[in-house]
Amino acid sequence: MRSFKCLMVLFVGLSLLVGCGSSKNESSTALQSKKVTVSGKVAYEVALPASLAKGKKYPLFFFLSPDGAPKQFLPSAGPACEDLKCIFAGSYNYRNNTHPDSWANAIKDCIEHLKKNQPVDSDKIFLGGFSGGAQASYVTSFFHKGICRGILANSGVIHQNLHDPGELGQCRLKAVALISGTDDGVVTPDHLRKDEKLLQNTGINSKFISFKGAHQVAPKDKFLEAMKWLLKQ
Numbered sequence: 001m002r003s004f005k006c007l008m009v010l011f012v013g014l015s016l017l018v019g020c021g022s023s024k025n026e027s028s029t030a031l032q033s034k035k036v037t038v039s040g041k042v043a044y045e046v047a048l049p050a051s052l053a054k055g056k057k058y059p060l061f062f063f064l065s066p067d068g069a070p071k072q073f074l075p076s077a078g079p080a081c082e083d084l085k086c087i088f089a090g091s092y093n094y095r096n097n098t099h100p101d102s103w104a105n106a107i108k109d110c111i112e113h114l115k116k117n118q119p120v121d122s123d124k125i126f127l128g129g130f131s132g133g134a135q136a137s138y139v140t141s142f143f144h145k146g147i148c149r150g151i152l153a154n155s156g157v158i159h160q161n162l163h164d165p166g167e168l169g170q171c172r173l174k175a176v177a178l179i180s181g182t183d184d185g186v187v188t189p190d191h192l193r194k195d196e197k198l199l200q201n202t203g204i205n206s207k208f209i210s211f212k213g214a215h216q217v218a219p220k221d222k223f224l225e226a227m228k229w230l231l232k233q
Helices: 004-010 070-084 104-117 132-143 165-169 189-202 220-231
Strands: 034-038 041-047 058-064 087-091 120-130 150-154 175-181 205-211
Touching: 034 104, 041 070, 041 104, 058 070, 058 104, 058 132, 070 087, 070 120, 070 220, 087 104, 104 120, 104 132, 120 132, 120 220, 132 150, 132 165, 150 220, 165 189, 175 189, 175 220, 189 205, 205 220
Parallel strands: 058 087, 058 120, 120 150, 150 175, 175 205
Antiparallel strands: 034 041, 041 087
16 A cells, blocks of 8 residues: 555646636525634635524535635535535635645644534535545545545546545545536546446445536536435435
């Protein structure tokens, strides 16, 4: 098995088969988010659903954007989180083409901060992302085993260094929802179908969801479908 330091070097260059642009989504969101500072730096965006019950814990979906812009998920994931009574959060630390040293531990720190300051259900934490952010979700789950129950991968592939089921299995994922644009020429549906097969061969539950579109953040109804399924796994 390769060493942690060796893998940290190999995981550099997360631009493989992923784009780095944001996607505009014109749908409205009921959630109002705010920036949160950790260790003196703006670290993540968070939004809570309305009418939280005192003493109750709620699922957390933590998103990674390829360009450090977590609000790009609000039009799609925001309403879905509201409908499903989940906590929305997104990282300002992750960006494509940066070394995992600059974000893997920072993402873990953000999730720990959320667990201490918000009513997070520790058994229902999910990472998600678009493009390189989806790929980074897999990488984060490898370096911080057990950090999340599952992943929502919107147009982002499994990193090549996790193509061995022995390596991928170390992520301790229960399930992965794969969302694919039918006209995506960057991360094609075939790429995600191969990931689906790899996940199944590793013993990780998977669900493939398509939407009419290119390399972009999927619409709210697809996020809702993916998140609803993940919560049942």
